[in-house]
Amino acid sequence: MTQLPAAHSKADPYQIPTPTANSASKAMLLTVQQLQKDYQTRQGTFTAFTDINLQIHAGEVVCLLGASGCGKSSLLLTIAGLQSANQGEIFLQGDRLNVPHPQIGLVFQQAALLPWLTVWQNIAFGLQLKQMSQLSRSEVRSRISAAISSVHLQGFERAYPHQLSGGMAQRVALARSLARQPKLLLLDEPFSALDAITRLEMQKLLLAVIQQHHSTVLLVTHDIDEALLLGDRVLLMSRHPGRIHREWIVSQPKPRFQHAHLLTELRLEIFTELSTLISPDL
Amino acid sequence: MAQSLPATAIRPLRVPLPLWGLAIGALVWWIFTTPLWYSDPIRVDFSPERTFVALVQLLSTGAIVPHVIDSLRRVLVGLLAAIAIGVPLGILLGLSRPLDQATSALFQFIRMISPLSWMPIAVMVLGIGDLPVYFLLTIAAVWSLILNTSAGVAAVDRRWLLLSKSLCATQWETISRVIIPAIIPHLLTGVRLAIGIIWIVLVPAEMLGVSAGLGYYILDTRDRLAYSELMAVILIIGTIGYCLDTSLRVAYRRWAHQR
Numbered sequence: 001m002t003q004l005p006a007a008h009s010k011a012d013p014y015q016i017p018t019p020t021a022n023s024a025s026k027a028m029l030l031t032v033q034q035l036q037k038d039y040q041t042r043q044g045t046f047t048a049f050t051d052i053n054l055q056i057h058a059g060e061v062v063c064l065l066g067a068s069g070c071g072k073s074s075l076l077l078t079i080a081g082l083q084s085a086n087q088g089e090i091f092l093q094g095d096r097l098n099v100p101h102p103q104i105g106l107v108f109q110q111a112a113l114l115p116w117l118t119v120w121q122n123i124a125f126g127l128q129l130k131q132m133s134q135l136s137r138s139e140v141r142s143r144i145s146a147a148i149s150s151v152h153l154q155g156f157e158r159a160y161p162h163q164l165s166g167g168m169a170q171r172v173a174l175a176r177s178l179a180r181q182p183k184l185l186l187l188d189e190p191f192s193a194l195d196a197i198t199r200l201e202m203q204k205l206l207l208a209v210i211q212q213h214h215s216t217v218l219l220v221t222h223d224i225d226e227a228l229l230l231g232d233r234v235l236l237m238s239r240h241p242g243r244i245h246r247e248w249i250v251s252q253p254k255p256r257f258q259h260a261h262l263l264t265e266l267r268l269e270i271f272t273e274l275s276t277l278i279s280p281d282l
Numbered sequence: 283m284a285q286s287l288p289a290t291a292i293r294p295l296r297v298p299l300p301l302w303g304l305a306i307g308a309l310v311w312w313i314f315t316t317p318l319w320y321s322d323p324i325r326v327d328f329s330p331e332r333t334f335v336a337l338v339q340l341l342s343t344g345a346i347v348p349h350v351i352d353s354l355r356r357v358l359v360g361l362l363a364a365i366a367i368g369v370p371l372g373i374l375l376g377l378s379r380p381l382d383q384a385t386s387a388l389f390q391f392i393r394m395i396s397p398l399s400w401m402p403i404a405v406m407v408l409g410i411g412d413l414p415v416y417f418l419l420t421i422a423a424v425w426s427l428i429l430n431t432s433a434g435v436a437a438v439d440r441r442w443l444l445l446s447k448s449l450c451a452t453q454w455e456t457i458s459r460v461i462i463p464a465i466i467p468h469l470l471t472g473v474r475l476a477i478g479i480i481w482i483v484l485v486p487a488e489m490l491g492v493s494a495g496l497g498y499y500i501l502d503t504r505d506r507l508a509y510s511e512l513m514a515v516i517l518i519i520g521t522i523g524y525c526l527d528t529s530l531r532v533a534y535r536r537w538a539h540q541r
C-alpha cells in the first residue's frame with residue numbers, strides 16, 4: 001500500500017446538508033446545528049465560535065483540530081452542557097441537550113482529580129452520585145476495577161493523586177469517565193500537558209480503550225499527528241470566530257502507529273491548510 | 283580552627299530556641315519576685331517558688347480539676363455553636379456573591395465590637411449562668427469561622443466544580459463531596475483562630491456570675507488573697523491554651539501532608 005486512497009477531503013463543509021431533528025438525525029449519536037457561543041467581555045461581545053454543524057455516528061472518533069484560542073474548548077464545554085449556547089441546538093440521539101447529560105463523559109486537559117481521594121475513590125466518585133444510584137454496590141465495584149484495568153493502573157488503587165505522574169493522573173481521569181459507560185466521550189486536549197513519549201503511550205492506550213469499549217469520541221487537539229493517529233475524521237477549525245473550516249476522512253485501518261508513513265501526504269495537506277489558515281498572508 | 287568548624291558540629295549542645303525564650307521569661311519572673319531578695323509578703327507570693335508549691339497542691343488535691351472541666355466544657359459548647367453557625371453561613375456566603383457583598387459591611391462592623399462589650403446585654407437578655415458565657419464565646423469565635431470558610435469556598439479549584447457539574451452531581455452533592463472536603467484546611471485554620479479567641483474571652487466571661495471555671499477561680503483566689511494560687515491558675519490557663527493551639531496546628535499539618 002503506497003497510495004493513500006483512503007484519505008479524501010471534502011473541500012466545502014458548508015455543502016453538508018443541514019440536519020434536522022428528524023428520524024435521520026436520530027441515527028446520529030450527536031448532532032450539532034448552527035451552534036454559536038458569545039462571551040461578554042469588557043471589550044464587548046466576543047464570538048468564540050459560530051455556525052458549527054457537526055454529526056457524529058456511534059463508534060466514530062472525530063478529532064477537532066485547531067490553533068489554540070480558536071474556540072475548541074468552548075465548543076466542547078457547550079456540547080457537554082456546562083455552558084449554554086447563544087444559538088443553535090445539540091441533540092444526543094435525537095434528544096435536545098442543554099444541561100450536562102450523564103451519558104456524556106468529559107476529560108479535561110488537566111486531570112482534575114480530587115486530591116483527598118485515592119485513585120479508586122476518584123473513579124468511584126462519578127458512580128456514587130444520585131444520578132447513578134441505580135447501580136448496585138457490586139456493580140460499582142466491578143465497573144471501577146474494569147476501568148482501572150483498562151487504563152493499566154492495577155496496583156495503584158490506593159495511591160493519592162500527588163503520588164501519580166501526569167500520565168497516570170490523566171489515565172485516572174479517563175477511567176473515571178469510562179466507568180460511567182458514556183455513550184459519548186469528549187476529550188479536551190487530554191495529553192497536551194504530557195511529554196512526547198508519555199503522550200504516545202497515552203495515545204496507544206486511548207486507542208485500545210476506544211476499541212475495547214466501542215466508544216464514540218470527540219477529541220479536541222492541536223496536534224496534527226494525534227488527530228491522524230486516532231481519528232476517523234479530522235475537522236479543522238478556523239478562528240475569530242471559530243468555524244469548522246474543512247473536513248478529512250481518514251479511513252486507514254487502526255492502529256496506525258506502525259504505518260505512519262502512509263499518512264504523510266494527508267499530514268502535509270492538513271499542515272498546509274492549517275498554516276494558510278493561521279496566517280494567510282505569509 | 284574554630285571558624286572552619288561546620289555549623290552542625292556544635293548543634294548537639296544547643297537548647298532549642300523556644301526553650302530559651304521560656305527560660306528567659308521564667309528568669310525575669312523570678313528576678314522580680316523571688317523571696318531571696320524581696321521581703322514584701324504580697325510580692326513574694328507571686329514568685330515562681332510559691333507558685334510552684336501552690337500548683338503542686340492544686341493538682342495533687344484535684345481542687346482545680348472541676349474548674350478546668352467546666353472551662354473546657356464551655357470552650358467546647360462555644361466552639362460547636364460557632365461551627366454550627368459559622369460554617370454553613372460561610373459556605374452560603376462563599377457560594378453567593380450578592381449575599382457576600384450584602385453582608386460584608388454588617389459583619390465587619392459587628393466583628394470589630396469587642397465580644398466583652400456584649401456582656402451587659404448578654405446578662406440582661408440571658409440572665410446569669412452558663413448561657414451568657416456560651417453566647418459571648420460563640421459571638422467571639424463565629425467570625426473567624428465565617429470568614430475562613432467563605433474564603434475557602436471562594437478558593438475551591440474551579441475545575442473541580444466543573445467536573446462535579448459535568449458528572450451531573452446535585453447541588454448538595456457538590457457541596458458535601460467537593461466543597462466541604464476542599465475547604466478542610468481553611469476550616470482547621472478557622473477553628474484554630476476560634477479556639478484562640480474563645481480561650482482569651484473565656485476567662486473574663488467566666489467572671490460573669492458563674493460559680494465554677496478558671497475565670498471564676500481567678501476572682502476567687504483574688505478574694506481569698508491567695509496570690510500564689512492565682513499565679514498557678516494563670517500558668518494552667520496558659521498551658522491549656524498552648525496545648526489546644528498546638529493540637530490544632532498538628533491536625534492542620536497532618537491534613538496538609540496527606541494531600
Ligand SMILES: Nc1ncnc2c1ncn2[C@@H]1O[C@H](COP(=O)(O)OP(=O)(O)O)[C@@H](O)[C@H]1O
Pocket residue numbers: 039040041046048066067068069070071072073074075
Ligand atoms: N469564559 C470566557 N469568557 C470570555 N472569553 C472566553 C471565555 N472562555 C474562552 N474565552 C475566549 O474564547 C476564545 C476561545 O477559547 P477556547 O475555547 O479556550 O480556545 P481553545 O480551546 O481552542 O484554545 C479565546 O480567545 C478565549 O480568550
Ligand SMILES: [Mg+2]
Pocket residue numbers: 069072073074188189
Ligand atoms: Mg482549550
